[in-house]
Amino acid sequence: MTYTPPPLPPPYTNTSPPPTLLTQGAEAHLYKTSYLTPTTPAALKIRPSKPYRHPILDKRLTRQRILQEARCLVKLVREGVSVPAVLALDYEGQSENNNGGAWLLMEWIEGLVVRVVFERWEAFMKCSGELGGKELEREEKKVRGLMRGIGGVVGGLHRAGVIHGDLTTSNLMLRGLSSGEGEGSPGMEGDVVLIDFGLASQSISEEDRAVDLYVLERAFGSTHPRAEKFFEHVLEGYQGSYKGAHITLKRLQDVRMRGRKRSMIG
């Protein structure tokens, strides 16, 4: 049986060729489509309505969540943090004929997610066995650079007063890398771009910021064991990125001791 995604909300029923489905999560579907000209790519995030929810509640939740995401992105773009720009938005969703869905159209980021970059790097390190001192140093230098870049972007995000809420290596992209099957060691230059603000919120509390970093640290530990030991360079990049960064880093020590749920709610 093949999976059929829910019908597209208007105006995307007119789109030719139709948007292509890239991924889906519990709450949203992500498509690739175009904006303003047929050759300008764009990412379309659709939050379909949930038939099992009461229609009024469904509309409110969908609206609230897509707006939260859009507001965070618009704010970050204005602050110069590297995130996809918001191109267009419809938070109402069409309620009438049931093919509902609020949607968010975003700038297309060409590149690779950091998870894939590290997977390739780890595969490369594994199959090339023992590297000579010089090559090893070159490889590690690249990783340290990328780690500092990640720290800098997360710092910029926190400086702007936004918490990502789901920092993993799948939600970080490296702009400009080609997706071609890389045999050798992957490139690690380019801007780090934060994506997927579906769980983002606005906050300037150091606890929330520290938890954001802690989640990222754990994500590294569980998905990239070889790269984990370089995580300190993320914190190094973070350190200098805004004024209160050292307070957040101090708080991170506490969070490590107890886990991310201090409030014990939820």
Place this chain on the structure above:
Amino acid sequence: MTSSLESIQLPHLPASLPIHVALYRDVQNAPFLRQQLISGNADFEYAFIDASSVLSRTHALSAVFRAVNDYLNERLKSRNVHSEIVFSFSPTNNIADSFRKFGISDSTKDLLVVKVSTAPEITHESVAAHLAQSVEGTPAPFNDETLSRIADITKIKKAYKLGSLNVAPAGQTNGANDSGKKLLENSLLGAIAIRGAT
């Protein structure tokens, strides 16, 4: 003269709704055109935009896209899709204010005209013919190069309350300025997209 009118089919919008856009420089009869809007002359149902408030082609078409989408969903806040296009440039919900900031004024010299084919009799030819006899100005291509010569960056930043945004002043068109312009453009698109979300 008809060659100055560009007809655009925007992705996602129905093929039956092409957008017609024309840019004029050195317009001589702005007070007359504005008067037609005020008196509600149906022959002059256009979006007349002061081009000095327009940063780029993408900026203008984003406002058009939002207005036409709201039109298709029967969510217009103003009288028709053409007034809605002017309103869609605005980051706020104040319609009168949006016309003051983005619409034609008596002193407008550079004018962007947008018309949506909301009825089958509105065609490239009919719009081109009517504009040719109504607008006293010099047709110019609707592209970023021309718009960047017209755009008043200070005015645009003020209208969108982006005073602190780090963008080099107008007039400079070197490579280092491109990222600044992109940042400004992206900020405008975001403001247009989330307008009305309180």
